[in-house]
Amino acid sequence: MPLRPHGIGLFGGTFDPIHVGHLRTALELKQAFNLEEMRMIPSAWPPHRLTPFGSVNHRLKMLQLALSEQVEQGLIADDIELGRSGPSYTLDTLSEIRARVGIEASICLCLGIDSFADINTWDKWRSLLDIAHIVVAKRPGWGEPKNQEVLEFMKKWRATSIKQFHEAPAGKIFIMKTTPLRISSTEIRSALLKKEPTSCLLPDTVANYIKENELYQKTRDIL
Incomplete structure (x- = not known):
């Protein structure tokens, strides 16, 4: 008998704009x-990245449009960070969601390998595992983190099987191989500025919204 679905995942990002690579990985x-x-949680003011080019409202709307086609898949837009003032600290988000779901539900914080490699620069980063598991989506050619502090953190808490996710609500690091799609929001913004086709990179609903609202039409938006 297959296991019933268990726990929730958190997939954050600026989603500037949301694209098919984000959806595939999630x-x-x-x-x-x-x-x-x-x-899927759009970040309002990410402390470790440049200010997003798209406004909070536009990025949330594009995410909602993209996920309107994914309702049956269980992908949900969550605006939890958009109502807070100041930087969007992941620990604050995890704490709020843990309070919502209770102490027994498993939570997995999903990160790309680039984000995980710099996790020691995050606010109270070691405390993340007190609240959730960390899932690192790796890509081909990925090696171990070069930062010794992050490497030791990974080795200490790395899980040996997905079964451990279902056995505890938090505390483990999972390294997962995902299908590589070489797509970036930066490249999409550049293509939009140059009037190049993006139909295979964006959900149709998002592409239409960008066109209707004339988003990413300024040189600043390709950086």
């Missing part, structure tokens, strides 16, 4: 961990 991780849902 869905693969949801399926790999047999999650009840994957919550």
